[in-house]
Amino acid sequence: MTTAAHIRRELDAVTIRFAGDSGDGMQLAGEQFTSATAVAGNDLATLPDFPAEIRAPAGSLPGVSAFQIQFASTDIFTPGDEADVLVCMNPAALKTNLNTVRRGGTIIVNSDAFTETNLKKAGYAVSPLDDESLKEYAIHKVPIETLTIEATKGLEIPSRTAKTCKNFFALGLMYHMYQRPMEETLAFIDAKFLAKTPLIAEANKRVLNAGWNFGDTAELGSGFVVPPARISPGTYRNIRGNDALALGIVAASVRSGLPVFLGAYPITPASDVLHVLSQYKHFGVRTFQAEDEIAGVCAAIGASFGGGLGVTISSGPGIALKTEALGLAHMTELPLLVCNVQRGGPSTGLPTKTEQADLFQAIFGRNGECPIPVIAAATPADAFESVYEAARIAIKYMTPVFFLSDGYIANGSEPWKIPDPDSLPPIDVNFVKTGETVQPYERDPVTLARRWVKPGTPGLEHRIGGLEKADKTGNISYDPDNHDKMTRIRAEKVARIAQEIPPTETAGDPDGDVVVVGWGSTYGSIEAAVRAARLRGVRAAHVHLRYLNPLPSDLESVLRRFRKVLVPEINLGQLSFILRGKYLIDARGFNQVRGQPFKVAALTQAIMNLSEET
Amino acid sequence: MTTAAHIRRELDAVTIRFAGDSGDGMQLAGEQFTSATAVAGNDLATLPDFPAEIRAPAGSLPGVSAFQIQFASTDIFTPGDEADVLVCMNPAALKTNLNTVRRGGTIIVNSDAFTETNLKKAGYAVSPLDDESLKEYAIHKVPIETLTIEATKGLEIPSRTAKTCKNFFALGLMYHMYQRPMEETLAFIDAKFLAKTPLIAEANKRVLNAGWNFGDTAELGSGFVVPPARISPGTYRNIRGNDALALGIVAASVRSGLPVFLGAYPITPASDVLHVLSQYKHFGVRTFQAEDEIAGVCAAIGASFGGGLGVTISSGPGIALKTEALGLAHMTELPLLVCNVQRGGPSTGLPTKTEQADLFQAIFGRNGECPIPVIAAATPADAFESVYEAARIAIKYMTPVFFLSDGYIANGSEPWKIPDPDSLPPIDVNFVKTGETVQPYERDPVTLARRWVKPGTPGLEHRIGGLEKADKTGNISYDPDNHDKMTRIRAEKVARIAQEIPPTETAGDPDGDVVVVGWGSTYGSIEAAVRAARLRGVRAAHVHLRYLNPLPSDLESVLRRFRKVLVPEINLGQLSFILRGKYLIDARGFNQVRGQPFKVAALTQAIMNLSEET
Amino acid sequence: MSDHDLPGGHDEPLPKYTKDDFTTDQDVRWCPGCGDYAVLATVQKLMAELPVRREDHVFVSGIGCSSRFPYYMNTYGFHTIHGRATAVASGLKITNPNLHVWIVTGDGDGLSIGGNHLMHLLRRNFDVTVLLFNNRIYGLTKGQYSPTSELGKRTKSTPMGSIDYPLSPLAVALGSGASFVGRSYDVDGKHLSGLIRQAWEHKGTSFIEIYQNCNIFNDGAFTSVTEKASKDAAQLRLEHGKKMLFDGGRKGIAFQEGRPVVITLGVDGTEEDVATHDAFDADISRAFALANVQVPEYPTPMGLLRAVSRPTYESLLHAQIDEAQKKKKADLHALLHGGYTWKVEDH
Amino acid sequence: MSDHDLPGGHDEPLPKYTKDDFTTDQDVRWCPGCGDYAVLATVQKLMAELPVRREDHVFVSGIGCSSRFPYYMNTYGFHTIHGRATAVASGLKITNPNLHVWIVTGDGDGLSIGGNHLMHLLRRNFDVTVLLFNNRIYGLTKGQYSPTSELGKRTKSTPMGSIDYPLSPLAVALGSGASFVGRSYDVDGKHLSGLIRQAWEHKGTSFIEIYQNCNIFNDGAFTSVTEKASKDAAQLRLEHGKKMLFDGGRKGIAFQEGRPVVITLGVDGTEEDVATHDAFDADISRAFALANVQVPEYPTPMGLLRAVSRPTYESLLHAQIDEAQKKKKADLHALLHGGYTWKVEDH
Numbered sequence A, B: 001m002t003t004a005a006h007i008r009r010e011l012d013a014v015t016i017r018f019a020g021d022s023g024d025g026m027q028l029a030g031e032q033f034t035s036a037t038a039v040a041g042n043d044l045a046t047l048p049d050f051p052a053e054i055r056a057p058a059g060s061l062p063g064v065s066a067f068q069i070q071f072a073s074t075d076i077f078t079p080g081d082e083a084d085v086l087v088c089m090n091p092a093a094l095k096t097n098l099n100t101v102r103r104g105g106t107i108i109v110n111s112d113a114f115t116e117t118n119l120k121k122a123g124y125a126v127s128p129l130d131d132e133s134l135k136e137y138a139i140h141k142v143p144i145e146t147l148t149i150e151a152t153k154g155l156e157i158p159s160r161t162a163k164t165c166k167n168f169f170a171l172g173l174m175y176h177m178y179q180r181p182m183e184e185t186l187a188f189i190d191a192k193f194l195a196k197t198p199l200i201a202e203a204n205k206r207v208l209n210a211g212w213n214f215g216d217t218a219e220l221g222s223g224f225v226v227p228p229a230r231i232s233p234g235t236y237r238n239i240r241g242n243d244a245l246a247l248g249i250v251a252a253s254v255r256s257g258l259p260v261f262l263g264a265y266p267i268t269p270a271s272d273v274l275h276v277l278s279q280y281k282h283f284g285v286r287t288f289q290a291e292d293e294i295a296g297v298c299a300a301i302g303a304s305f306g307g308g309l310g311v312t313i314s315s316g317p318g319i320a321l322k323t324e325a326l327g328l329a330h331m332t333e334l335p336l337l338v339c340n341v342q343r344g345g346p347s348t349g350l351p352t353k354t355e356q357a358d359l360f361q362a363i364f365g366r367n368g369e370c371p372i373p374v375i376a377a378a379t380p381a382d383a384f385e386s387v388y389e390a391a392r393i394a395i396k397y398m399t400p401v402f403f404l405s406d407g408y409i410a411n412g413s414e415p416w417k418i419p420d421p422d423s424l425p426p427i428d429v430n431f432v433k434t435g436e437t438v439q440p441y442e443r444d445p446v447t448l449a450r451r452w453v454k455p456g457t458p459g460l461e462h463r464i465g466g467l468e469k470a471d472k473t474g475n476i477s478y479d480p481d482n483h484d485k486m487t488r489i490r491a492e493k494v495a496r497i498a499q500e501i502p503p504t505e506t507a508g509d510p511d512g513d514v515v516v517v518g519w520g521s522t523y524g525s526i527e528a529a530v531r532a533a534r535l536r537g538v539r540a541a542h543v544h545l546r547y548l549n550p551l552p553s554d555l556e557s558v559l560r561r562f563r564k565v566l567v568p569e570i571n572l573g574q575l576s577f578i579l580r581g582k583y584l585i586d587a588r589g590f591n592q593v594r595g596q597p598f599k600v601a602a603l604t605q606a607i608m609n610l611s612e613e614t
Numbered sequence C, D: 001m002s003d004h005d006l007p008g009g010h011d012e013p014l015p016k017y018t019k020d021d022f023t024t025d026q027d028v029r030w031c032p033g034c035g036d037y038a039v040l041a042t043v044q045k046l047m048a049e050l051p052v053r054r055e056d057h058v059f060v061s062g063i064g065c066s067s068r069f070p071y072y073m074n075t076y077g078f079h080t081i082h083g084r085a086t087a088v089a090s091g092l093k094i095t096n097p098n099l100h101v102w103i104v105t106g107d108g109d110g111l112s113i114g115g116n117h118l119m120h121l122l123r124r125n126f127d128v129t130v131l132l133f134n135n136r137i138y139g140l141t142k143g144q145y146s147p148t149s150e151l152g153k154r155t156k157s158t159p160m161g162s163i164d165y166p167l168s169p170l171a172v173a174l175g176s177g178a179s180f181v182g183r184s185y186d187v188d189g190k191h192l193s194g195l196i197r198q199a200w201e202h203k204g205t206s207f208i209e210i211y212q213n214c215n216i217f218n219d220g221a222f223t224s225v226t227e228k229a230s231k232d233a234a235q236l237r238l239e240h241g242k243k244m245l246f247d248g249g250r251k252g253i254a255f256q257e258g259r260p261v262v263i264t265l266g267v268d269g270t271e272e273d274v275a276t277h278d279a280f281d282a283d284i285s286r287a288f289a290l291a292n293v294q295v296p297e298y299p300t301p302m303g304l305l306r307a308v309s310r311p312t313y314e315s316l317l318h319a320q321i322d323e324a325q326k327k328k329k330a331d332l333h334a335l336l337h338g339g340y341t342w343k344v345e346d347h
């Protein structure tokens, strides 16, 4: 590989963003760049940004697809507030992404695409390349399409086909700029194309190299180096949240010995979990694409009744439909894993955007007294461990458990240190066996879980259902005192899950001015903002909750070690309300509902401001 | 009518309870006694207590049906903690109702029914009439069946038929005991039977009189007088909560000029509202028995879109199913009245019992940020005015509104001072008219309500839906800032409803030790308990909330005038949690989930205890 | 409906059962006189005869009077939520295909709120049996009309008469591609028992409509079909391979130009013209024609309308799982290490 | 589907419309090449021809690519939630029977999550028209199989092939007692337009299945039926009163013993034997037989299978309201004073 003659500059962290038409392969370029960056040993975080349409008209504003990555030589936690470099494949991409670039940042445009038609589709009267509008940025006009076609000359493929390789040109250019290794991508091209379409493989490789070489010769400010981060040793892979979620479920199945039954109905952004799990039939995973969300959850309840690990997965509107059935799972005290990959709401809302506004629904959203434990993932990789934990608790406590992810976690990816399966906490399943004299609603004294009896077991025939049960026998009971008692037992069982929760960790100062409490995918922005605020002199700490119901028993005392409590959420203040109600602590919200992660700068400012309040 | 020769004693308040087999007509007897008592000018409160089964086997424990009424010469608020007199038609009724009678109370048993078979069905080894088990009560064995058949002698009806009149014997006996006027019941019998079955009419009347006369001659301690209460002048009728609810909806229709569309699916205890409204076709009411609850609410949304008053009604499990559609109503900002007649939960729970455990669901139970106003009825008669208010707000603010009733309100009844329709608050509807240039999501500056455009209006064609809307135009928008803005506008619109709420009333002391905050059907028990506590020296007040979301703006300041806040609820602490979260006030719950109203004595004790805490 | 091998794991011989073995200690809480009692007795008796262990039966129901059924069967049982028994049973059957799964539902539970799940259950063809108790009314909620109530019916929710055109449960089932469709009624225990047994033998989803009298809210809904005096003329007792005769052989059903017609023998035609019932007809048309006729214009068909054989959902699914397992080892370590991985060394 | 009187309150004459009057300013966001475009154009053109004011049309849809339809029609429109357009439309039509209500749904929206509401809409017979865009795939969620996908279909959610037996939308509709059932396809604008117009004229619920190509996730799903070269042999173009001939008159459909069979003229029979299509047949059997046949064994029927006349739900409901209003005055004061009342005097 050629190395550049230019002076290399070391950078701490860089954010780059690829943007183009949905048909331009920007997600692919972004994913490849991510892998190469991971291999280069940087810490990183990514943000894919899809259009809502399947395939909006080419060149149109709604058709723009983007992918952002931040990578660094130190720990980083977010895909970056602003891009240092934006790669723009057409005018529409420039139009919709310009506000994501920092002032003074670099913009690389595919100048071939700035035709009159495309400019018009993007709503430009004059080309922004020709007027003053971009003067605050370093603009590089690169005729990417021409160069791409040039690079494939001599191969017998039509120029229309050749043009589709242009994302690899952009990728090659960025690889050069940030000195990423290209082996991984070259191997990927071969794996994907060599067997079936060797010409395409060759074309892509040539174009990739042409991009690199172009960077080498053009004066684009190449040769930036972001040295490797100090990352704990181990084997890594890059993982998307939805994949981690699916793997966590399979791991829970293997470790518990229970076959997974997934009852689900497709919905953005949860569908991929159905797709991925349907490929794991060799693990005995049964995926059932139901006729609707109600059937999905009910079939999962049936599976759990039959002695399987019932799982259902959906997003806001679909979760809403499952509400009634969750009451049944709660009443019959069967294990059930309910995954909600949250999206923008209410109603159909913003299906492709992220949001954290379903926490109230998870904790409170059922008829009757019907507490359900709630566990949330913090990052794409964390989805593995946290969903595993959710499954473990569902089985151990014989209860439905809500697992919350969101669109940002689902489609985002990060390097994941692959755990040793044997190091995962054990999941013991203890079906009642023939001959044991157990009543269906007898309970474990520690967990209050009832015992699980598998149909087919001789001598233990019994009936369960949604009517109130008599204590121990599980027969129908209309007795007032029994109802009060059972309602409290079910609540107490869920409350006891607190005994599973490890001591609350604070990242930052052990006490002081502001504790920032978060949950879910805001992990990265909060961590970054707390660090920034501490650098600016605030005594602050970050507490990130995996367990949202019940809350950790030590949480109140942790919060009380700080003068102020700030709760940033991508909603209008749900966890903050719950903390207030539980602890009578004046938890303040920092809330935005913009379908996007927080900007670290804004959050840092909020911490600074609160720390100054007396 | 004969009058008793015995000395009359004046009593302040009396609680009597009729109990028998489902086939024994106890509800009818109870209702008649209620009417007669209302006419006698007493204040009263009732509690019907049905079996869960349609028709459990005759004489069995689950087949017992009871009706309790308290009436008094002063204001009373509950059907009574304990019965002074229990009328028992068979052993099963005695068995299941004995614990409702105060020690020393009177029990009148139909001794004819204490046969060996019946005793066995009730699980008595020996007859309780023959052993010592009832020695703490004043027992009167009356061969009611024999006396009933006796009374109908000479009429050409089979003795099996004659026997079915026995509830009138019991009723006549109680009428004598408490000196109620019988005219109302005699008229009722004629209205019901005279035309079709004159012999039955005659039989019932004879038996009723026989009961009275028996009381007159037997030494049952008759001649108690409960003098009339001081009741504000006006025309009264006795009304059940479900009837009041239906009437309130019709009144809102008449006053707004909007036709009612009720989309509903039968469910206990809400079905009666469907039944009653289906009889009001002459008011243009359209009732639609949908295929399920989802279709019910969706059809109601369609009706509102079409310019009608969309209403849906259900109970817990059915409300759960409507969750997704409520998001649509919220997003499209259409008026919609959602009535939840709560029952025991979770899941199928205890369908025929009362509970207040769906408050969380009403306030929090949807995906996304989706606030919906919540209004609750306090008593059966109050259902009229409060559901009217709920409809008014739905229309004025262009929003779905939750109206909460419960099984106790639904089936309970009380005297209702009939309002003058013209005195009801006006409901102005202001459809956009042809020629007005209004955008679909332009808003009223005061209420933030968008304008309502009726399909069919020329020139105003537009499209709405569940995706996020652009401000003003209502077109689809994926813009992050627009989403944040619209989410806040919708929340602010609901918050502004607080401007409709009258100043919070406190009953009792204006400040002091304990303020007891309630909502819904606990009104009576709380009012009675607060009065009792005040008599015992506590400075206490009762605040009963009709508006649960938003809460009254002055509520916090009212609560802060007291040292302690007690929140009694038939749940595990839902309103109390909300008050804590909102105001950071240490609101304490008094919670029972027994499917029954509170006992005044227990609640009084709780107030006393809390007042003693420092 | 069964896997005819006895379910795995049992070494002992099948016990000799009696009806009592299938009776629970719970008080039966239907109204005295309700048709549900007769069905319960028939099913309990049949259970004692089937070569299936008690613990391998599961009765799954929704909500309704009829859906109380599982409480009275001394087997495994699940009284789920309204309309969803079919969905719950699907997950159960996939999880343990050895179980004998019975679904008990009503005309409201199965055709109103649960209509969609029923349709999809039938097309998927799980090896389960659906017993739909059709009393043409909502019993448990005390007497509203149901999707099978006749037009003009006055009920609590339709004081001026219902205006929804009723569904034929059998037509819905055939419209959904059901593989086994039949009808019987509560008090003809022998006929009902025979049909349920056939259903149990059928591999795939069997759908049986059971006319059931609700003596409280819809008494006599089926007397015109079932009462002794007229039942010969009112019922078309279907038997495979037999002519479709009724009314003591005086009348029959013929198919003319694709349409079913009643012929009086010796008047409109001869026995020759009468169609022969083919319960296993590959073509669905005739079964559907039968599903749409009823008294008074036609005799009401009773018995098995149609059974066709088609692989069951769970067998296809488990075949895919087997195939996948043959191809690939279930190695969790390997799965977690899938895709591109890299090592970070100590430094 | 219409009340043929113009809706009340308009004095001015009906404007002369063009297709453009029915086009909105919203960018159409279907994939280039999607069959939805053709249907949209056909419907917009037809709207300009119907004697209905623009403001009296309402397009109600669920969720899916096809369900975006209302945004592109310059009429009133409601893009509701997944599967519920039918229910929303029911409430709308009852509230204002003068509106011309169109329901746009997909094979997922209408037959998967929305199957039950569709079934009940059809039996109730509201005077509305359902356009079900059948592309045999879930488009909007990017390519999972749908209830109409063929067995064995490999999709994102069925990597080893789907195992659910597909539904025939027309069979489901007839099984539910639909009063108007037909089929057409995206690119045959003339045929489609004619069928939709007939549907609009029908008083009652009209159900039209529209074969629609999803060129992204299920390209060519219907080519065997619709492509020029083979369509003559592959389609049975139904016309009332005409013989059921196809393949240029070389073949025809006959009913034998109640079953549909393909006959080759001159080989298995003559034109005499070929059935004549009766689109208004009182008996449902033949229409159902046609709903269940398709290529390759049979030609796929196109056109109106069956239309029968039955009172609409809203007309029956409003008749009851009228009757009630004739009998009883709507006097709120009297209503509130219903039952036994008593006066309490000042004291």
Ligand SMILES: Cc1ncc(C[n+]2csc(CCOP(=O)(O)OP(=O)(O)O)c2C)c(N)n1
Residues within 6 Å of the ligand: B265, B266, B267, B268, B293, B317, B318, B321, B348, C063, C064, C065, C066, C067, C081, C082, C105, C106, C107, C108, C109, C110, C133, C135, C137, C138, C139, C140, C141, C146
């Ligand atoms: C979600 C929900 N909606 C409504 C109900 C009330 N409900 C219980 S059973 C029933 C209908 C019963 O009718 P059917 O299925 O015909 O059974 P039957 O009682 O006639 O045997 C209804 C509406 C409920 N339990 N849950």
Ligand SMILES: Cc1ncc(C[n+]2csc(CCOP(=O)(O)OP(=O)(O)O)c2C)c(N)n1
Residues within 6 Å of the ligand: A265, A266, A267, A268, A293, A317, A318, A321, A348, D063, D064, D065, D066, D067, D082, D105, D106, D107, D108, D109, D110, D133, D135, D137, D138, D139, D140, D141, D146
């Ligand atoms: C309650 C709910 N569940 C799931 C979804 C996701 N979803 C949207 S459209 C769709 C299926 C679309 O298929 P179809 O109706 O065939 O329409 P097409 O896109 O093919 O035109 C699904 C599953 C949703 N929006 N809401």
Ligand code: SF4
Residues within 6 Å of the ligand: B054, B055, C029, C030, C031, C033, C034, C035, C036, C065, C066, C135, C139, C140, C213, C214, C215, C216, C217
């Ligand atoms: S209401 Fe009808 S169906 Fe229900 S138990 Fe009674 S008789 Fe049977």
Ligand code: SF4
Residues within 6 Å of the ligand: A054, A055, D029, D030, D031, D033, D034, D035, D036, D065, D066, D135, D139, D140, D213, D214, D215, D216, D217
């Ligand atoms: S995904 Fe298919 S159905 Fe949807 S717009 Fe694209 S081509 Fe049309």
Ligand SMILES: [Mg+2]
Residues within 6 Å of the ligand: C064, C106, C107, C108, C133, C134, C135, C136, C137, C138, C139, C146
């Ligand atoms: Mg029924």
Ligand SMILES: [Mg+2]
Residues within 6 Å of the ligand: D064, D106, D107, D108, D133, D134, D135, D136, D137, D138, D139, D146
């Ligand atoms: Mg589709």
